[in-house]
Amino acid sequence: MHRVLAVVATVTAVAGFGCQTGSSPVTSGPGGRHEPAAVVVISDAPAEFMPSALTIRAGDTVEWRNTGGIAHSVEFVGESAPEGTASSQSGIIKPNEIYSYTFKAPGTYTYVCRFHVINGMIGKVVVLADEPASGATTGAR
Secondary structure (H helix, E strand, O other), rough: OOHHHHHHHHHHHHHHHHHOOOOOOOOHHHHHHOOEEEEEEEEEEEEEOOEEEEEEEEEOEEEEOOOOOOOOOOOOOOOOOOHHHHHHHOOOOOOOOOEEEOOOOOOEEEEEOOHHHHHOOEEEEEEEEEOOOOOOOOOOO
16 A cells, blocks of 8 residues: 555656646747647546647647656547658657647647557647738738
8 A cells, every 4th residue: 555655646746747847848830939839738547638639720839748657659640640740759758758749730630649549548639720920911902
C-alpha cells in the first residue's frame, strides 16, 4: 500500500511540473507568435487528451503536454492528415515532455495515442482558414 501511495505522489508531482509554462520552445506561427493557440493536456487516469476536440486557425500552434507518468504519442490518422505528416508525428512523449505542431492548412485532423487508442485515447483538431488581420482590405469598394 505504501508503494502505491508513493507512486501516486510521484505522478502527482510530475503532473504539476508538466503544467509549467515556458518549459519547452514552441514553433512560431505567422507574425512571430510564440505562444501556442491551444494546449492539450495528456493524462493517464484515465488515458485521455484534454480537451479531446479543439478549433484553431491555420498558422496556429497546438502544444500537447504529457502530465502523466507514462509515455504517450500524438499520431495523425485518417484520410486527411496535416501537411508534412511524416515529420509531424510526435514519437514518444515521455512524462513531463511537450510536443508542438503548427497547422498550416485548414481541415479536420484526427489523432490518437498509439499506446492507448484501444482505451479510446483519440483527439481532433479543426483548423479554420486564417483571416486577414483587422484593418486589411480585400477587393474593390
